[in-house]
Structures are given as structure tokens and as C-alpha cells.
């Protein structure tokens with residue numbers, strides 16, 4: 001088995017690395033546009049599949065035989081809208097202003113693809129944000145941290161100071177729900193870690 005992480009995200013690399021899993025990385029160049037009005041659960045699953053398929057298409061016959069391609073996509077959802085990665089600092093501030101003092105949902109879609117099968121699933125985590133004033137949010141945006149993060153914050157960074165509480169998997173918010181990934185490997189008859197299948 002050769003695990004290929006179809007991602008350019010350093011967070012996903014770190015999370016998978018935490019489990020002591022041997023894998024290689026091939027960032028996918030898949031198009032991340034999705035039709036307006038698509039429910040977030042459907043959007044993350046569609047995009048994760050698209051990312052996995054784009055990398056699968058680049059593998060040659062011999063690589064495909066034992067390849068297990070893992071891809072994921074994370075979005076924030078609030079009031080029926082999807083917030084992806086902000087385009088610029090202005091949009092980051094708009095997103096953070098919208099999220100402050102309220103509860104939103106974070107979805108990560110995961111796709112695991114092999115030569116004979118494909119598993120897709122998503123995880124949902126509820127995040128409650130603290131109220132922070134405009135000046136604080138502007139200083140946060142100026143750190144640059146929000147720029148490549150869905151919803152314009154990183155729970156694992158300075159953004160931790162924005163979070164009041166969460167319900168659900170923390171790793172889902174960071175971009176890769178590890179427990180779900182383990183389960184998906186299992187459904188495919190594969191073992192993600194040396195710990196074996198969860199009982």
C-alpha cells in the first residue's frame with residue numbers, strides 16, 4: 001500500500017504525520033469552483049472527490065496498483081452560505097466579522113481512492129466564536145494567518161483565541177478528521193496505522 005496525500009496543505013501533512021503513517025504528497029491542481037447554492041456537505045464531498053481524481057489521473061499503471069489516494073476539502077458554513085479561503089485581507093475581515101460571537105459549522109469532505117474502490121464521507125464540527133472588537137480582528141488579519149484558511153481563521157494558531165468552544169472533531173476543523181479517515185480505510189479493508197482496526 002502506498003498512501004498518496006493529494007494536498008498542498010501543510011496542516012494535512014502534519015496531521016497524517018502525527019499518526020506515524022508513511023505517505024507521499026502530490027498536491028492536486030483540481031478546480032475548486034462549485035455551483036452557488038450547493039449545500040456545504042455536498043460541496044466538500046464533491047471537491048474532495050475531484051482532488052483525489054485529479055491526482056489519480058496523473059498516476060501510471062504500475063503506481064495505481066498499490067496506490068491509496070487521500071484528498072480532503074474544508075469549508076465553513078454560516079446562515080446557509082459557504083465561506084472558503086478569503087481572496088484578500090478585506091474579505092478575511094468581512095468573514096471574521098460575520099463569524100464573531102456566533103456559532104458556525106466546519107465541514108471537511110474526505111475521499112479515499114484505490115484501484116478497486118472509492119470511499120467518500122464528511123465530518124461536521126460546531127464552533128462557537130468569542131466576541132472580539134474590530135481592532136483585534138484587524139490585527140489578526142494583519143498577521144497573515146487567515147489567508148489560506150477556510151473562514152479566515154486557524155483554530156490551531158492565533159485563531160485559537162477566537163474560539164469559545166467546539167462540538168465535534170477538532171482535527172476536522174484543522175482540515176483532516178483522523179478518526180473518520182481511519183474508519184474509511186477500514187471500510188476499504190485497509191489499515192491506516194499499526195494500531196489496526198478500531199473495535
Ligand SMILES: Cc1cn([C@H]2C[C@H](O)[C@@H](COP(=O)(O)OP(=O)(O)OP(=O)(O)O)O2)c(=O)[nH]c1=O
Nearest residue numbers: 007008009073074149150153154155173174175
Ligand atoms: C477553519 C480552519 C481551516 N483551516 C484550513 C484547512 C485547509 O487547509 C484550509 C481550507 O482549504 P482547502 O481548500 O480545504 O485546502 P487547501 O487548499 O489548504 O489544500 P489542498 O486543497 O491542497 O488539500 O483551511 C485551518 O488550518 N484551520 C482552521 O481552523
